[in-house]
Amino acid sequence: MKTSILGTLCLTVAAGLMSTSAIADTSDRRIALSNNYAGNSWRQAMLTSWEKVGGAAVSDGTVAAADAFTTAENQVTEQAAQIQNLILQGYNAIVINAASPEGLNGAVKEACDAGVVVVSFDGIVTEPCAYRIAVDxxxxxxxxxxxxxxxxxxxxxxxxxxxxxxxxxxxxxxxxxxxxxxxxxxxxxxxxxxxxxxxxxxxxxxxxxxxxxxxxxxxxxxxxxxxxxxxxxxxxxxxxxxxxxxxxxxxxxxxxxxxxxxxxxxxxxIAPGVSTLAFWVAQQVLDGKEVPQDLSVPFLKITQDTLEVSLANTQAGGVANVEYSLDDAKAVISGN
CATH class of the missing domain: 3.40.50.2300 (Response regulator)
Structure with missing residues (x-):
């Protein structure tokens, strides 16, 4: 399934050019996910993908932390306060699925001014200092x-x-x-x-x-x-x-x-595993790599002909998905 989905998403990875080994330069860096809502299967799958990929990155020493935080309600004020708390807690990067494109810009600017890398995805923010991973x-x-x-x-x-x-x-x-x-x-x-x-x-x-x-x-x-x-x-x-x-x-x-x-x-x-792309984009920025401020990824489409294989590889209660590796993220970054 991963091969077919990655093909659908048009992710071309140049074999041998990208290393998946731990990045020493970010081994002491901490990344947080600020999520505004978790009340459906897509959001649950998104969080599961984050925990899977982020947890592995912590285990292999690529980063020191990859913690996820979800607000109780889809409220801009609550998520803004959450972001401010993450700044105070010393996270080096905050990945955001935002409740509002503009409503969080003040908190996002505070994070950037404090030297925190901000990457938004799915629900993106418009504050110029943030990175955005958008689907059309x-x-x-x-x-x-x-x-x-x-x-x-x-x-x-x-x-x-x-x-x-x-x-x-x-x-x-x-x-x-x-x-x-x-x-x-x-x-x-x-x-x-x-x-x-x-x-x-x-x-x-x-x-x-x-x-x-x-x-x-x-x-x-x-x-x-x-x-x-x-x-x-x-x-x-x-x-x-x-x-x-x-x-x-x-x-x-x-x-x-x-x-x-x-x-x-x-x-x-959109594949809920886009959260893992946002994680790796944040890691790459922390590692000093040049990353475009705006990245785009295709949505995931299932047709009459691909239904059976897609269903067979979708977990019960879940969503058809793809999770991004570091190599995939590098390919998306270079492709944009």
């Missing part, structure tokens, strides 16, 4: 509509959004609406927030379905496809094309429907 979330929304345009002649859509007020939610939704604007045969008839969680999405979809006409397709953000399918089933309505978000339960349901009646869709999300 807007395009991730737009490709869903483009996929539908190649499948059906048009029709009414239901949009399931993510966590309200978060940069990622706004960007994916903007891409979906841009795609609809360019494909006038589609119309969004309703929009609900599923918080990237199946149970929340199911309840939200069930609540809006009675007011909607026949829905031809559901555009999503990840962690909501299975919940949407269950809501349509419970309402006794035809199952539309539901774009999935790489979660195990979504892929399992898709495989069952594919085997039973040839159901076709696609699935797309």
């Amino acid at each position: 979330f807007k395009n991730m929304g737009k490709v869903q509509v483009e996929y539908l345009a190649g499948r059906i002649d048009g029709g009414d859509l239901l949009e399931i959004r993510g966590l309200a007020g978060v940069f990622v939610d706004d960007e994916i939704s903007a891409g979906i609406h841009e795609g609809v604007a360019e494909n006038a045969q589609f119309k969004i008839q309703g929009s609900v927030h599923g918080d990237w969680a199946q149970d929340v999405a199911q309840k939200a979809v069930a609540g809006i379905l009675p007011s909607l006409p026949e829905i031809k397709a559901v555009v999503t953000q990840g962690g909501d496809g299975y919940g949407a399918a269950q809501a349509f089933k419970a309402a006794g309505r035809p199952t539309p094309i539901i774009v999935m978000g790489n979660r195990h339960d979504e892929l399992t349901w898709w495989k069952e429907q594919k085997d039973a009646n040839g159901y076709e869709t696609m699935s797309v999300s």
Whole structure:
């Protein structure tokens, strides 16, 4: 699975040119993860990947610490206070999955002024001193509509959004609406927030379905496809094309429907292991390497043809994933 996913992500590693041995220059450096939210399977997988890769880096002496901290609520003020505490605790680098692109800029600037390296990913920050690892979330929304345009002649859509007020939610939704604007045969008839969680999405979809006409397709953000399918089933309505978000339960349901009646869709999300790329970027900056301030990585797409292999390599309750090695990170850095 790793080979196929890495191929999908277009990561080319030059064999023999990059060493994975411990880096003595960072062996006494401490890296912290500041995470704003952990209430769905993607975030849990992200934290697990961080702990796995960061823990190994501590064990082999590459860094002295790779600790993870998650705020109780998705609140800017709470995460800003957390970042300030990490500065006081003497961390040399802080990796951030941010509650807001702009709201944490003051705390991020404090960290930079204190000599702390700041790397943001997924939920990125706009403070110029920070490093950013971004996915083109807007395009991730737009490709869903483009996929539908190649499948059906048009029709009414239901949009399931993510966590309200978060940069990622706004960007994916903007891409979906841009795609609809360019494909006038589609119309969004309703929009609900599923918080990237199946149970929340199911309840939200069930609540809006009675007011909607026949829905031809559901555009999503990840962690909501299975919940949407269950809501349509419970309402006794035809199952539309539901774009999935790489979660195990979504892929399992898709495989069952594919085997039973040839159901076709696609699935797309950012790999939660992007946290490990952020870890290695922070380590490389601490090691004195020249790193671009802005890095980009592709999202992870699963098609009708790659469903079985993706599902077989996705942990139950988890998300299709790739974890980055130091070599992978160097390749991404040089590629950008």
